[in-house]
Amino acid sequence: MVMQEMKERLRYICENCGYESPKWFGRCPVCGSWNTAKEWKADGISRHEPGSVTFVSLADEEISSLELLPSPFEELNRAFGGGIVPGSVILIGGEPGIGKSTLMMQICGYLSQQGKTYYVSGEESTRQLKMRAKRLGVDTSSFLVSNDPVADMVLATASDPLCIVFDSLQTLQVSWLDTPPGSVTQVREAVSRITEFSKREEVPVFIVAHITKEGLIAGPKLVEHMVDVVMYFEGSRNTDLRILRTLKNRFGPSGEMVIFEMTESGLKEVANPEKVFIESHRTSAGVSYSMIMEGSKPLCVEIQCLVSKMQFNYPRRISMGLDPTHLSMLSALLSKKLSVPVESRDIYLKISGGFRVTDPGVDLAVIAAILGSFYEIVIPHDIIFIGEIGLDGSVKRVGGMEKRIKIAEKAGFTRICIPADAGGSSGKTIEINDIHELVRVIRMRGRGEDVQGDNT
Ligand code: TYD
Numbered sequence: 001m002v003m004q005e006m007k008e009r010l011r012y013i014c015e016n017c018g019y020e021s022p023k024w025f026g027r028c029p030v031c032g033s034w035n036t037a038k039e040w041k042a043d044g045i046s047r048h049e050p051g052s053v054t055f056v057s058l059a060d061e062e063i064s065s066l067e068l069l070p071s072p073f074e075e076l077n078r079a080f081g082g083g084i085v086p087g088s089v090i091l092i093g094g095e096p097g098i099g100k101s102t103l104m105m106q107i108c109g110y111l112s113q114q115g116k117t118y119y120v121s122g123e124e125s126t127r128q129l130k131m132r133a134k135r136l137g138v139d140t141s142s143f144l145v146s147n148d149p150v151a152d153m154v155l156a157t158a159s160d161p162l163c164i165v166f167d168s169l170q171t172l173q174v175s176w177l178d179t180p181p182g183s184v185t186q187v188r189e190a191v192s193r194i195t196e197f198s199k200r201e202e203v204p205v206f207i208v209a210h211i212t213k214e215g216l217i218a219g220p221k222l223v224e225h226m227v228d229v230v231m232y233f234e235g236s237r238n239t240d241l242r243i244l245r246t247l248k249n250r251f252g253p254s255g256e257m258v259i260f261e262m263t264e265s266g267l268k269e270v271a272n273p274e275k276v277f278i279e280s281h282r283t284s285a286g287v288s289y290s291m292i293m294e295g296s297k298p299l300c301v302e303i304q305c306l307v308s309k310m311q312f313n314y315p316r317r318i319s320m321g322l323d324p325t326h327l328s329m330l331s332a333l334l335s336k337k338l339s340v341p342v343e344s345r346d347i348y349l350k351i352s353g354g355f356r357v358t359d360p361g362v363d364l365a366v367i368a369a370i371l372g373s374f375y376e377i378v379i380p381h382d383i384i385f386i387g388e389i390g391l392d393g394s395v396k397r398v399g400g401m402e403k404r405i406k407i408a409e410k411a412g413f414t415r416i417c418i419p420a421d422a423g424g425s426s427g428k429t430i431e432i433n434d435i436h437e438l439v440r441v442i443r444m445r446g447r448g449e450d451v452q453g454d455n456t
Pocket residue numbers: 094095096097098099100101102103132135136262263264265266267
């Protein structure tokens with residue numbers, strides 16, 4: 001009798017946040033949303049029979065047979081940790097239209113030459129998939145597609161898979177739940193079945209996930225902890241550049257990134273990315289360059305700044321690609337240490353190419369760009385700034401200094417402004433101790449030109 005009750009016990013799960021309750025609720029007590037309680041019947045099958053837990057010696061585990069699967073992209077393989085690890089679940093996130101399905105199709109097309117790849121799309125019809133495959137010039141001989149994103153069914157049906165792709169998380173479901181596809185319960189169940197399968201069968205599984213600026217409810221965040229690798233596509237849809245960033249990788253380096261270019265025939269890796277984020281080639285005041293580290297890779301970024309008259313009765317700090325709090329801090333430092341009256345100006349700052357920078361090595365260049373715009377100084381285009389600024393106005397070294405300097409030289413910069421304690425100095429470096437000395441650097445003449453637009 002008791003068993004019977006246990007078996008049929010009803011639960012209510014909030015579709016929004018996953019809150020569980022034995023009683024129905026109109027409004028979720030955790031997230032506060034209305035009418036999100038969905039009935040859920042526990043199947044009563046215990047997964048914890050006595051003796052169901054077993055241990056094996058780690059020493060006996062055979063790892064030599066784990067062969068990495070290469071993707072068609074060299075840099076991406078490096079980001080994966082040498083190649084795609086069999087038995088890994090990889091989440092590829094990004095805004096709609098950024099190129100996730102394109103990437104997956106290119107990878108599947110490549111892998112399908114070695115074995116069966118299964119592409120399950122809840123987003124596009126098989127005809128549309130075929131059209132894309134044709135456009136991308138993808139070999140479709142062992143490329144199997146389906147429009148039924150029912151995870152458990154797919155996993156039971158796919159025979160001898162080399163790789164499986166689910167596109168997308170938001171359409172995922174399992175056969176025994178009747179909540180809407182992509183809802184919290186569906187997604188959690190589906191992903192947990194997928195990881196279970198992937199580990200057991202040693203098959204890599206990709207899950208594509210949309211993110212929107214507002215942040216989706218049943219979004220990728222919900223399953224990040226369940227998967228092995230989390231990668232996010234970034235970049236604005238207005239440019240061709242796409243950045244794939246590794247947020248988490250259980251088998252390889254995290255913090256790595258790969259730069260792609262979206263072309264007529266799909267995504268192509270950018271071979272020499274150090275200068276791709278440069279837009280304006282320094283024709284105006286308020287532009288400066290810095291060399292940042294993305295994972296192990298130095299990258300040149302362009303900072304554009306506009307200092308203008310205050311529009312309201314408080315100074316605004318608007319920033320794209322750099323944390324606005326960081327911008328506020330650096331501008332406060334400017335008014336305090338250099339007595340530049342930016343507290344009565346609005347400051348707009350943009351990192352070109354839709355790129356997001358969190359590297360503190362960009363500080364010097366940000367200050368240089370603000371000063372450049374404020375004083376209407378065009379900083380000569382062969383100067384680059386690398387260094388962090390402390391709240392006392394001192395300039396500090398950042399990690400990977402030598403690498404950054406080397407790539408800056410390779411990218412054609414002939415004057416590299418760095419902290420005095422940076423090391424790695426060469427004939428091309430200009431060493432400074434604090435932001436007072438930075439003012440001297442941005443007032444330097446361009447090679448073979450007059451000092452420009454200085455109205456101080
Ligand atoms: P897609 O991979 O469908 O985006 P997602 O799956 O992330 O939503 O990419 C769609 C965009 O990419 C679309 O705007 C068209 C463009 N695109 C190309 O420029 N070249 C190509 O070869 C392909 C297939 C797509």
